[in-house]
Amino acid sequence: MAGAGGGGNDVQWCFSQVKGAIDDDVAEADIISTVEFNHSGELLATGDKGGRVVIFQQDTENKSQPQCRSEYNVYSTFQSHEPEFDYLKSLEIEEKINKIRWLPQKNAAQFLLSTNDKTIKLWKISERDKRPEGYNLKEEDGRCRDSTTITTLRVPVFRPMDLMVEASPRRVFANAHTYHINSISVNSDNETYLSADDLRINLWHLEITDRSFNIVDIKPANMEELTEVITAAEFHPHQCNTFVYSSSKGTIRMCDMRASALCDKHSKLFEEPEDPSNRSFFSEIISSISDVKFSHSGRYMMTRDYLSVKIWDLNMENRPVETYQVHEYLRSKLCSLYENDCIFDKFECCWNGNDSVVMTGSYNNFFRMLDRTQRRDVTLEASRESSKPRQVLKPRRVCAGGKRKKDEISVDSLDFNKKILHTAWHPQENIIAVATTNNLYIFQEKVN
Amino acid sequence: MISTAECAVDAQSLISISLRKIHNSRTQRGGIKLHKNLLVSYVLRNARQVYMNEKYAEIYRMQQYEEVMTVCNEIQELDPLDVVAGGAAADECEDAGVAEQQQCCAGGMAGGQASLCGAQPCSLPSAPEEACKTSETLFYRSCCAEPYPPPPPSPCDFSPAHCNKTTVLDLDTHVVTTVENGCLHQDCCCTPLQPCSSPSSKKRKVSDYSGCGYYAPELEDVSVDPAPCKRAKLEDCCSDCLVDLDTANISNLISIFGSGFSGLVSRQADFEQAFNGQFCSKQALASLGAWTRAIVAF
Numbered sequence: 001m002a003g004a005g006g007g008g009n010d011v012q013w014c015f016s017q018v019k020g021a022i023d024d025d026v027a028e029a030d031i032i033s034t035v036e037f038n039h040s041g042e043l044l045a046t047g048d049k050g051g052r053v054v055i056f057q058q059d060t061e062n063k064s065q066p067q068c069r070s071e072y073n074v075y076s077t078f079q080s081h082e083p084e085f086d087y088l089k090s091l092e093i094e095e096k097i098n099k100i101r102w103l104p105q106k107n108a109a110q111f112l113l114s115t116n117d118k119t120i121k122l123w124k125i126s127e128r129d130k131r132p133e134g135y136n137l138k139e140e141d142g143r144c145r146d147s148t149t150i151t152t153l154r155v156p157v158f159r160p161m162d163l164m165v166e167a168s169p170r171r172v173f174a175n176a177h178t179y180h181i182n183s184i185s186v187n188s189d190n191e192t193y194l195s196a197d198d199l200r201i202n203l204w205h206l207e208i209t210d211r212s213f214n215i216v217d218i219k220p221a222n223m224e225e226l227t228e229v230i231t232a233a234e235f236h237p238h239q240c241n242t243f244v245y246s247s248s249k250g251t252i253r254m255c256d257m258r259a260s261a262l263c264d265k266h267s268k269l270f271e272e273p274e275d276p277s278n279r280s281f282f283s284e285i286i287s288s289i290s291d292v293k294f295s296h297s298g299r300y301m302m303t304r305d306y307l308s309v310k311i312w313d314l315n316m317e318n319r320p321v322e323t324y325q326v327h328e329y330l331r332s333k334l335c336s337l338y339e340n341d342c343i344f345d346k347f348e349c350c351w352n353g354n355d356s357v358v359m360t361g362s363y364n365n366f367f368r369m370l371d372r373t374q375r376r377d378v379t380l381e382a383s384r385e386s387s388k389p390r391q392v393l394k395p396r397r398v399c400a401g402g403k404r405k406k407d408e409i410s411v412d413s414l415d416f417n418k419k420i421l422h423t424a425w426h427p428q429e430n431i432i433a434v435a436t437t438n439n440l441y442i443f444q445e446k447v448n
Numbered sequence: 449m450i451s452t453a454e455c456a457v458d459a460q461s462l463i464s465i466s467l468r469k470i471h472n473s474r475t476q477r478g479g480i481k482l483h484k485n486l487l488v489s490y491v492l493r494n495a496r497q498v499y500m501n502e503k504y505a506e507i508y509r510m511q512q513y514e515e516v517m518t519v520c521n522e523i524q525e526l527d528p529l530d531v532v533a534g535g536a537a538a539d540e541c542e543d544a545g546v547a548e549q550q551q552c553c554a555g556g557m558a559g560g561q562a563s564l565c566g567a568q569p570c571s572l573p574s575a576p577e578e579a580c581k582t583s584e585t586l587f588y589r590s591c592c593a594e595p596y597p598p599p600p601p602s603p604c605d606f607s608p609a610h611c612n613k614t615t616v617l618d619l620d621t622h623v624v625t626t627v628e629n630g631c632l633h634q635d636c637c638c639t640p641l642q643p644c645s646s647p648s649s650k651k652r653k654v655s656d657y658s659g660c661g662y663y664a665p666e667l668e669d670v671s672v673d674p675a676p677c678k679r680a681k682l683e684d685c686c687s688d689c690l691v692d693l694d695t696a697n698i699s700n701l702i703s704i705f706g707s708g709f710s711g712l713v714s715r716q717a718d719f720e721q722a723f724n725g726q727f728c729s730k731q732a733l734a735s736l737g738a739w740t741r742a743i744v745a746f
Contacts, residue, residue, distance in 0.1 A: 094478035117478060179482055198482045229483045248483055281462060281498070284490035288483075338491065339465060344484050 011430055012446040013369075013393045015386055017071060019046075019056070020439035022384070032435040034422055038102035038110065041426040044072055044433055045112060046440055047097025051081040053114055053167075055125065056440075070431075072442055076125055078167040081116040093118050099184050101193070103206075111170070113193060117180040120195055122171035122206065130158040176202050176212045183233045189240040196233035196245060203257075215263045216245060216255065231346075232292045239298065246303060250274075250287035252312065270301075270312050272319045282334045282343060290346035295355040296427075302358055304349040307331060309360055309370060324370045324377060327362050329400035329411045342416050350425045361420025364409070365436050366396055382420065382434045382441040392446055459499035466492040 021030065029050025036045050044056040057075035084093040094117055103111040109126040134156040138144050179197035186193045194215070195202050201216035216233075220226055228249040236242035241257045253266035274283065286306040294301045300321070303310050307328060310320035326347075330337065337343040342363070349360040361367045362379070370377045380393045399408040422435040430445035466488050473480050473488075 089479070091479040092477055096478075180478070182483075226486065229486060231483065248486060281459075281491050281494045284494075285487045288487060335462075338462075341469075344487065 013380060013430075013432070013443045014446045015388065015391045015393065015441070016431070016444045017442040018384070018387055018439050019054075019072075019074075019442075026438045030438040032422060032438060032440060033096050033098065034100050035424045035433050035435045035440065036100045036102060036112075037424050037426055037433070038112075039104050039427060041428055041431070043075065043102070043110060044424070044442075045100045045102070046433075046435065047080065047100050047114060048438075049094075049096040051079055051083070051095030051097060051116065053078055053080045053097060053100065053112075053123070055165075070444075076165040076167050078123070080114045080121060080123065080169075081119065084118070098181055101184050101186050103186055104190055106190075113184050113186065115181050115184050115195065118174070118177055120173040120181070120184060120204075121169050122173070123167050124170045125165060125167045128164045128166060129160060129162075131161045132156045133159050171206065171209050173204055173209050173212070176204075179229075182231060185234045185243065187235045187240050188238055192240075194233055194235060194243060196230050198229040201230065201233055201243075201245060201263075213261070215257065215261070217262065217264060231289050234292055234294055234301075237294050237296060237298045244292055244294070244301060246289035246292040248288040249284070250289055250305060252289065252292060252301070252303060254314070268314070268317050270317050270320075272310070278331075280334060282338055285338070285343050286334065291348040293349060293351060295351050296353065297355055300355065302349050302351065304347050304360055306343060306345075306347075309349055309358060311358070311372065322372060324358075324368075326360055326368055327366075327398070329398055330363075333411065337416070340416065342419070345419055345421060347420075348422050350423055352425045352430070353428050359423050359425060359432065361423055361434070363416050363419050364414040365418040365420055366398075367420045367423060367434055380443075382436050382439075382443075387441075390446070393443065459495040459502065462495035463492060463499065466495065 020032075021027075027050075029048060029052075031049040032046050033049055034045075034047040037043070038045070042058045042060065044058075046054050046056075048054075053076075054074060055076045056072035059071045059073060080097060081095040083095045085091070086093055096116055097114050098117065099113075099115050101113045103113070103122075105111075109124050112123050112125070114121055114123060133140065134154050136145070136150060136153055136156075137147070173195070177195065177197040177200070179199050181195055181197050183196040184193060185196075191207075192203055192205050195204065195212075196216075199217065199219040200214055202212040203215045204212045216230070218228070218230065228247045228251075231246050231248055233243060233245035236244075242254060243257070244252050244254045246252045250271065252270040254268040254270070255263035255265075256267045257263060259265070259267060274287065289303045289305050291304040292301060299314060301312050301314065303312065303320075304326075307330060308326055309324045311322040311324075313321045334343060347361050349358055351358055356371065356373045358370045358372065359367060360370075365382045366379050367382065368377060368379050379396045379398070381396050386393055397405070397408045398414070399405065399410045401411075404410050418436060420434055420436055424433045426432065432443050434441045434443065469488050470485055470492075473485055
């Protein structure tokens, strides 16, 4: 297939598949809350508000022929989290899956971490395609044989069976977070991971569930002095001692775990001064960072706030190296977006395999591809209307004001209930997964 | 869908929308979202600052008209020399007032007890200072009139027999203000539509305003004051909002956020015990500060 996912704009994107109900009436439990490819890209996991995880597997039969399209089919479905009730605080704990992170594969089984607001679970997904037959003491259906009827002994053998994929919870990491968990990130050492809530970040060992280390704590002594919360956190892809966390004030702090046990003091602070001419009632809200992602190279990181995507060079703290406007036409609509709560939407962002293109979602089921090398951007739409097999996606344009050209859509016609918050890019190929409210769209690069 | 008509970015409606969001967040599944409520409290604070600016400017404009008319009448009876002396004293007052104001601003922002709104010089480099600057000219008179020990009877007193009444002529803006008992108005005891009935009030020079904006500038650095430059009480802003919410809702909010709100609901009880505007406004302003602080103090 095409190089490591290069080129956003000479790439033409085609519809490949859509998963999920066609119903316009969306059940709340079906709302997709996270999307994540595994490290090889063969598996694609989604989590939803109902606490379920659905894993799709890429059909590899025809992979050797580049012109064949690989499809993703359901591989495993399981209930990861259930709703819980905290009796002490009289609070219901939502089962919604906030994040899924895959572990690098070490053996035949696959492992992933899934988390809701309070509890992280390690799931083992394994295949079973053989089963033992010929037991001496039990029948094939499991009933015990009457020992008096046994006259001979035989050795049980494995016989092939239909593939069965089993998901089993191997670890449950609970009771470590007072506030709502917003991020988990697996360390490059493959032994530890971090979990972050609004005020604290904890470091876990994958094998140990009854203990975690608190490495960041920004809770003030007096809660009335609270001015910012942690919004996202991630380990560096190669340096196992380094992680970053973003805040609601628009800052990113990089911490080095070698410096001290408690990383309240950052080793780097990334912050861009606010433009005073853009000051409004909602300045604090739109500067709050909703997602932070390291590039695959580890040299850059990307942050998403309400209106823009910023690329930061880890060696330069005082401003980002690149800033892209996602939907600047919304700046004059902030009051309405505040009223209908859309201004609180947390958009995610992702890198392509070779860090040349970044992608993020918007409203009206639009998503944006921002090509860093060619300094071009394109807006595409995930819709049922453009869902014919191999149909090429047409760039969309939003008219901010004035005369609306043909094929443009005006800002006031945008559907703010149709939002794309979660997107994922295959680590090696030009395959993207885009989650609308309750559907998962898979787009691929057009091959001739 | 966003309506085609851009909603009016009205500070007061933003305040009521924000309060409603905070109230609704209590019943949301999954518990109160700290991040979202923190952001809402920022909007609340921003809207409140704008609202108070607007209100005070409006009051000041109305008062200015009244005072100009009054002093015009009085000036006709005065020896010209007295006016000049009054102006000079006003200059001194002004300088002192400005210094005091800047001190208040700085102290408020850096104060150890700085509340949510006060303790963020970083993220809002322009706004609090701006607010300080714009309010400087509005507030300086109050500054000079109140926090310092009562000045000796100065030539700027038009009625030297009553040391608690000071009239100051601002030579820059040619505005005259009369301050009684250290307050611009004595009214925070009142509901918005009723005239003040505090037993110690003198006959007021300024007329009643219906519906809104009684302000008793609080000049001591109220340590809980989240907007140190704004001494004005936000009673009416909140009372307008509170009228929209049920009393039951308010009680619920109070029970969650603690006693910080008690001042707002039990205004009547406070008013009875307050002997002058200062005490009353301090309570109300302190409790208002508690609104924004307590919102995030889960």
